[in-house]
Amino acid sequence: MNNLKPGTYKGRATGYHDYINVDVKVDEEKILKIDYSENETPNKGGVAVAKMVEEIIKRQSIEIDTVSGATYASEGTLRAVDYALGVARGERAPIDGEFNEVTGTIDHHFTSGTYSGNGDGYKGEINLNVTVSENKIEKIEYQGKETPDIGGKAMDEIITSILRSQSSQIDTISGATFSSRGAQEALDYALGIARGEIDPEAEPKLEDLEPRIQFRGGSLTIEQIEAVLNALPVEITFVGPDLRFQYFNEDHHEFHRSQASLGSHFIDCHPPHVREFVGKLAGELADGTRKSETHWFTRKDGDRKIFVSYVPVFNRRGESIGFMEYVQNGTPFIDTINEPNRRGELSNPAEPNPFAREKWN
Numbered sequence: 001m002n003n004l005k006p007g008t009y010k011g012r013a014t015g016y017h018d019y020i021n022v023d024v025k026v027d028e029e030k031i032l033k034i035d036y037s038e039n040e041t042p043n044k045g046g047v048a049v050a051k052m053v054e055e056i057i058k059r060q061s062i063e064i065d066t067v068s069g070a071t072y073a074s075e076g077t078l079r080a081v082d083y084a085l086g087v088a089r090g091e092r093a094p095i096d097g098e099f100n101e102v103t104g105t106i107d108h109h110f111t112s113g114t115y116s117g118n119g120d121g122y123k124g125e126i127n128l129n130v131t132v133s134e135n136k137i138e139k140i141e142y143q144g145k146e147t148p149d150i151g152g153k154a155m156d157e158i159i160t161s162i163l164r165s166q167s168s169q170i171d172t173i174s175g176a177t178f179s180s181r182g183a184q185e186a187l188d189y190a191l192g193i194a195r196g197e198i199d200p201e202a203e204p205k206l207e208d209l210e211p212r213i214q215f216r217g218g219s220l221t222i223e224q225i226e227a228v229l230n231a232l233p234v235e236i237t238f239v240g241p242d243l244r245f246q247y248f249n250e251d252h253h254e255f256h257r258s259q260a261s262l263g264s265h266f267i268d269c270h271p272p273h274v275r276e277f278v279g280k281l282a283g284e285l286a287d288g289t290r291k292s293e294t295h296w297f298t299r300k301d302g303d304r305k306i307f308v309s310y311v312p313v314f315n316r317r318g319e320s321i322g323f324m325e326y327v328q329n330g331t332p333f334i335d336t337i338n339e340p341n342r343r344g345e346l347s348n349p350a351e352p353n354p355f356a357r358e359k360w361n
Contacts, residue, residue, distance in 0.1 A: 002028075002029055003028075003089050003090075004026045004027065004028055004029065004030075004085070004088045004089060005026075005028075005088055005089075005090065006026060006027045006028060007025070007026065007088065008023050008024065008025045008026075009023070009024050009026070009084040009085070009087040009088045009094065010022070010023055010024075010084055010087070010094065010095045010169070011024060011079075011080035011081055011082065011083035011084030011085075011087075011095070012080055012083065012095055012169065012188075013075075013076040013077075013078075013079035013080040013083065014072075014076055014185075015038060015039075015040050015045060015049070015072055015073045015076035015077070016040055016041070016045050016070070016072035016073050016076075016218075017039050017040050017041065017045065017218070018038070018039035018040070018172065018177070018181060019038075019039075019076075019181070019184060020036065020037075020038045020040075020049060020073070020076040020077055020080050021036060021037045021038070021080065021169065022034055022035065022036045022053075022077070022080045022081055022084055023035040023036070023084070024081055024084035024085060024088070026085070026088050030060055031056065031057055031060055031085075033057070034053045034056065034057060034081065036049060036053055036077070036080075038073070039172070040070075040073045044069060044070050044073070045070050045072070045073035046073075047067070047070070048066075048067035048069075048070030048073040048074050048077070049073050049074075049076075049077050051067055052064070052066075052067065052073075052074050052077040052078065053077065053081075056077075056078075056081055062078050062081055062082050062085070064078075066078075083095070092197065093108075093109045093195040093196075093197065094109075095168055095169065108132070108134070108135050108136060108137070108166070108194075108195075109134075109135075109195060110132040110133065110134055110135070110136075110191070110194040110195060111132075111134075111194055111195075111196060112132060112133050112134055113131070113132065113194065114129055114130065114131040114132075115129075115130050115132070115190040115191070115193045115194050116128065116129050116130075116190055117130065117185070117186035117187060117188065117189030117190030117191075117192075117193075118185070118186050118189065119181070119182035119183060119184065119185030119186035119187075119189075120178070120181075120182050120185065120219060121144055121145075121146050121151060121178055121179045121182035121183075122146055122147065122150075122151050122176070122178035122179055122182075123144070123145040123146050123147060123151065124144065124145045125144065125145075125182075126142070126143075126144040126146065126155070126179065126182040126183055126185075126186050127142070127143040127144060127186060128140055128141070128142055128143075128183065128186040128187055128190055129141040129143070129190075130187065130190040130191065130194070132191070132194050136166065137162060137163060137166055137168075137191075139163075140159045140162060140163065140187075142155045142159060142183075144182075146176075146179050150175055150176050150179070151176050151178070151179035153176075154173040154175075154176035154179045154180060154183075155179060155183060157173055158170055158173065158179075158180065158183050162187070168187055168188065168191055170183055170184045170187065213225060229249045230249050230250045230251070230357075231357055232249065232357065233328065233329075233355060233356050233357050234326045234327060234328045235248070235249065235252045235253070235254055235255060235257075235326065235327040235328075236248060236249045236324060236325070236326050237255075237257065237324070237325045237326075238313070238322060238323075238324050238325075239266045239282070239322050239323050239324070239325065240321070240322045241286070241320060241321055241322050243265055243266045243267065243282055243286075244263055244264060244265055244266065245257075245261050245262050245263065245264050245266065245269065246262070246322065247262075248261075248262075251357070252327075254306055254327045254329070255308075255327055266278065266282055267279050267282065281293055281310060282323070285310060285311075285312045285323045286312065286320055286323070287320075288312070288320070290312075291311075291312070292309065292310060292311045292312075293309065293310045294307060294308065294309040294310075295307075295308050295309075296308070296330065303331070304329045304330075304331040305329070305330045305331050305334060306327060306328070306329060306330070307327070307328050307329075307330045308325065308326075308327050309325070309326050309327075309328075310323055310324070310325050311323060311324050311326075329354075331354070332354035332355050333355075
């Protein structure tokens with residue numbers, strides 16, 4: 001560490017659940033203290049952030065290994081501290097500007113103009129058009145599809161707070177976490193352009209090109225969603241509201257599926273002697289008469305017990321959008337009923353795991 005201007009500097013970067021914020025105090029040559037705030041999982045990400053901060057101060061470097069099992073929180077901590085140190089070295093503009101002791105206000109270092117930034121909200125993309133002068137955030141216009149009485153109201157509060165405080169650090173609004181985080185992403189990008197740190201014409205990174213789907217429990221890329229569905233040790237088939245096959249995950253072993261079956265009617269894909277049964281089942285799942293149904297049978301070779309379940313699928317408004325069939329080999333579970341507990345002991349990696357998808361391939 002060298003060429004540091006003594007003081008306390010802010011840094012911010014995304015972790016796993018939310019933003020990680022740091023205040024890094026330095027003298028001319030070393031890091032003296034790091035205060036931080038985070039909203040990570042307490043027994044995983046939160047622990048990782050604490051360990052990373054401790055290690056950074058101990059080694060006086062951000063060139064350290066991430067904590068196993070908490071990569072996002074670890075890397076977010078490193079990026080946040082790195083940004084703060086960049087400000088201390090005069091290589092980056094302060095995230096929240098510099099406090100002017102003479103005027104009692106925050107001075108920013110912007111190029112005057114209007115800049116746009118996007119972020120992922122709860123209902124889709126949040127767009128902010130941010131107008132700045134050289135030293136001030138003058139105006140923010142919001143475009144998006146957030147729920148008016150929750151996310152939309154939160155956006156009004158966020159914009160009012162930013163213009164009043166002139167701080168780019170957004171406090172998460174209770175009940176509107178996704179909207180708050182999306183607004184932070186959009187604001188950071190717009191102000192990054194205004195500070196000259198982001199080139200909007202630059203070639204985007206590959207990970208930025210791939211769209212992410214936002215869920216209540218986080219977000220995944222299309223590639224990740226497909227990989228997760230294909231890794232599940234169950235065969236999944238989704239039937240749309242028109243009773244036609246719409247989706248199946250890959251490598252079906254028990255009930256073979258092919259691309260040719262997509263678009264076919266659910267009833268027509270069954271043997272004639274069970275069509276009346278599956279037709280009644282589909283109708284009851286669709287109209288809510290039946291909450292679920294599970295059948296099971298033993299394969300003719302006798303080596304596995306197969307469970308077939310049907311569950312209706314509803315959107316967040318409670319409207320039926322189809323139903324799901326999932327098929328699972330229950331034999332491994334049955335075989336272990338009378339066995340002692342097995343926890344904290346690793347199996348032989350050379351042997352297939354009967355509970356996982358690898359057994360099926």
